[in-house]
Amino acid sequence: MKTLYFNWKKFPFSIAKKLPVFFYGRVKFSSIKGEIIIQGNVKRGMIGFGQPYEMNTLHKGIAEVFIEGKMIFKGHVQFGKDYFVYVGEKGSCELGHMSSLGSNGKLICIEKIVLGDYCRIGSESQIMDTNFHQMIDTLTGERFPITAPICLGNYNYFGNRVSIMSKTQTPDYCTIASNSLCNSDYSKGGTNILIGGIPAKLIRKNISRDWEGERSALDEILIV
Numbered sequence: 193m194k195t196l197y198f199n200w201k202k203f204p205f206s207i208a209k210k211l212p213v214f215f216y217g218r219v220k221f222s223s224i225k226g227e228i229i230i231q232g233n234v235k236r237g238m239i240g241f242g243q244p245y246e247m248n249t250l251h252k253g254i255a256e257v258f259i260e261g262k263m264i265f266k267g268h269v270q271f272g273k274d275y276f277v278y279v280g281e282k283g284s285c286e287l288g289h290m291s292s293l294g295s296n297g298k299l300i301c302i303e304k305i306v307l308g309d310y311c312r313i314g315s316e317s318q319i320m321d322t323n324f325h326q327m328i329d330t331l332t333g334e335r336f337p338i339t340a341p342i343c344l345g346n347y348n349y350f351g352n353r354v355s356i357m358s359k360t361q362t363p364d365y366c367t368i369a370s371n372s373l374c375n376s377d378y379s380k381g382g383t384n385i386l387i388g389g390i391p392a393k394l395i396r397k398n399i400s401r402d403w404e405g406e407r408s409a410l411d412e413i414l415i416v
Contacts, residue, residue, distance in 0.1 A: 194219055202228045210234050216242035216414065217251035217273060225260035227281055231266045232289075237416035241277075243270045245414050246295055246315065259300065261285070268415050272297060272315060283321075285416045288346065290410060293317070303339040303358075308346035310403065310410075314370065319356040345379070347402045368392065 194215040199208045202224065213238045230239070242255055252274045262372040264305055266373040267289025271277065276298045279285050282299040291307040293299055294315035313319065322339045329336070340358035348362055353368030356364040367376060369388025378387055378394070386396040 194221070194382070197221075198224065203230075207234050211236050213237075213239045214241065215242070216240065216244060217255060218253040219255040221258060222256055222258040224257060224259050226281075227262045228259070229264045231264065235268075238268045238378065239247070240416065241271045241275065242273050243291075243414075243416075245270055246272055248273065248295055248315075263287070267309070268314050270414055275299070292414075293319070294352065304341040306341070306343045308344055308348060308364065310407070311344045311348040311350075312345060313350040313356070314352035314354060317350060317354040317356065318353050320344070321358045323358065345383075347401070347403050362387075365403070367399065367401060369395070 195211060196211055196216065199211050212234050218240060235313040242251065254274045256276050259279045260281045261283035263279055264286040266287065269287045270292040270294030272293065274296050275293060278300045280302045283300040284304045286306045288307050288309035288311055290309060291311040293313045294317060296316045297313060298318040300320040300322065305321050307317060319342060321342045327336045327340060328334065342356060342358060343361045345362045345364040345366055347365045350368040353371045354368055355373045357375040359376060360374040361379050363383050365383045366378065367386045372388045372392040373390040374392045376391065381394045384398055384400045385394060386399050387393060388395050
């Protein structure tokens with residue numbers, strides 16, 4: 193029912209009848225007032241919220257969606273089970289083709305978040321462009337920005353339990369180790385790099401997930 197409701201509520205008839213967005217399992221719509229844009233060929237089930245593409249098979253039933261800003265889907269996109277997606281009124285979230293956020297993941301967009309094509313984020317990770325609270329320099333009184341954009345490159349692979357915070361920028365073909373904290377511009381390290389740690393730093397160059405070997409398999413398995 194949530195699949196039918198969302199599609200007919202958010203899209204014109206010509207798009208809604210194709211049911212491009214699927215919701216798997218229970219989900220709470222806290223708000224869906226925002227604008228949903230699909231670029232490219234619209235296909236049935238191309239965007240999967242709670243899509244069962246990981247090893248775990250059970251939904252906890254805690255998935256929640258709050259969209260009052262803009263979400264742009266540039267192709268097929270997957271969200272794992274029990275996700276939390278929040279796009280504030282002034283937020284803009286752009287998701288590239290075959291980008292994903294694994295199970296128990298959180299996406300909180302107040303200003304701007306961009307995920308490139310095949311930007312795949314592991315389970316229990318969080319991506320947030322805000323620190324939520326105003327921080328000040330207690331000596332000078334300077335106020336630090338609460339939000340800053342996040343831009344993740346194409347063919348990025350994030351391990352599980354990664355925190356991607358405001359100001360994070362990654363190059364194409366970047367691998368991020370599990371349990372890392374990303375909060376800087378890593379694009380200066382070039383492509384085909386491995387970063388990790390708290391906070392994340394360059395670990396190794398000339399290394400990448402075998403995207404050429406796996407891309408066709410991903411497309412076959414994940415595209416509904």
